[in-house]
Amino acid sequence: MVDQERIRLVVLGGAGVGKSAICKQFLFNSFCPKYRTTVEDLYSKEFNVGSTTIKVDILDTCGDQQFPAMRRLSIATAHAFLFVYSIACEQSFEIIKQNFEEVREQREDYQTLPIVIAGNKLDLAPDCRHITVEDASEWVYCELPKMRVKLVECSAKDNVNVREVFKCFLGLSRFLNGTEDFSTCPLKRRSSAYVSHTKASRRAESPVALSVTAATSVAKSPASPTGRGNHTVDQSKNDQDRPKPRSRSLIRRCSRKTKQQIRDSGAVDDCNVS
Structure with missing residues (x-):
């Protein structure tokens, strides 16, 4: 192929x-x-x-x-x-x-x-x-x-x-x-899901930086007797705030739905470049 x-x-x-x-x-x-x-x-x-x-x-x-x-x-x-x-x-x-x-x-x-x-x-x-x-x-x-x-x-x-x-x-x-x-390759055409994921990955901190941040928070946390409480809360918060890549199947479904709406309404798509 x-x-x-x-x-x-x-x-x-x-x-x-x-x-x-x-x-x-x-x-x-x-x-x-x-x-x-x-x-x-x-x-x-x-x-x-x-x-x-x-x-x-x-x-x-x-x-x-x-x-x-x-x-x-x-x-x-x-x-x-x-x-x-x-x-x-x-x-x-x-x-x-x-x-x-x-x-x-x-x-x-x-x-x-x-x-x-x-x-x-x-x-x-x-x-x-x-x-x-x-x-x-x-x-x-x-x-x-x-x-x-x-x-x-x-x-x-x-x-x-x-x-x-x-x-x-x-x-x-x-x-x-x-x-x-x-x-x-910069000439490689990537899907929007891939681009979204890579941009989110660049914005996220590296594992080394996360470990340093976690160690610092444990050292400065007097409220936790085991030294793990604040780290667990911060880590779970970071996991919730971190952007996730969009599902490609969701993109395809949205694209098919949009095209079906255009056909039902009788509108003409003038944005296609041949």
Whole structure:
């Protein structure tokens, strides 16, 4: 049986830097010199990696700042990011810095997300370059040293390093290169029950901390002759207050009930993304 995974790669950057051109060159081996403003385009493609079939959704976002709600939603649902700037435009490089700040503000797991930064328009004349490799590398590897980031320069027009841009995600993903366990991969889509349980586990104290707290409470408890009374009350209170993971069967029942109510009422679900 072949395992299947679905991940979402979100492309961010300023207007006119070639985000759509890179995506279309990679997916369709085509390039259109005519510029067309993108609102939001979604492409899907399957890739076979060993015994795993990976379904990749590439979300090409708008370079203008007129759709902040759409950009926030795309950042919240992404498993990986591709930041694109033009080597001939200093402002485009500042925009991807702003985009990264948005990711850092919205995503607590930003340090574990695979990120590739692509400097496009390598086909232009050398005197047109305003962002050197050294300038970009200084920001990427000095200011973001603990992140899983890769810097690549490419040309969507001449199809130079376009495939390498997307191959970088294979090296940045621990799941795809097989260096870590399948369940720890940031690209792994997890159920809401699993996410709720893991967040509750992170908020809970470690067993060592609980034992230290219990020992301290016993030492400071003059009311209990055996030294166990307060510890038992505190431990039972902690067990009651600790969040429990939601049952997956409950989630499925609620989902089926909601869908049945929609069908009975005749409403149309407009939130499905194909």
